[in-house]
Amino acid sequence: MPITNLVPPHRRQEKGIKGLFKNPLIRLLAINWLIGLFTTILICAGILLTNAAGMQELILNSENPIVPLALLFFGLLITICSVTMGVAVMSLPREDLGDDPDR
Template sequence: MPQLVRFLIRHALIGFAVAIGFVALFLALDLHGLRTLIVQSPEGLLAAAVLFFAMCLTFGSVQMGVAVMLLPREEDDEEPRGGKGARFRLRLRPAQVRVRR
């Protein structure tokens, strides 16, 4: 398996673990009466499963995004690689403005 795929899977699993811990703590503390609502509802198991799935998806995606954004840049990214866009450089010059007194 390629190294980048393993990197992404590892960080997705870290996000899943954090999400499971977060939801478990949220339900254990019965914040806003959510655990009570899930226990008393006839569809409580489905609600808990959807909550776990949504949180795992969200936290896993965020963890993967943060891990990718924190990757070090390669040294050769500073140099233009060619193509049509490399010829045109934007050169900013200060504009002279007349001021009336």
């Protein structure tokens, strides 16, 4: 059974952000995106606080430290959020295909 069948028909027609978050798949992805965001913040803070690979020194010695900080943060954000959302989708229970070779 597809996950979209879990939403009653009257809820599928709702418009706007309220209707969007009533979809369980969108809610699942949003929650896991937030988990990825929190993890990214922790990893960036850990890299900077521990001076891993001299990143803190490199960033602080640059003439505009905002650019390398933004590149580090958004690069990690895209990667880690993609991983958390991918794990969530791949962990969803799937319909048993059985012995039917046509599926």
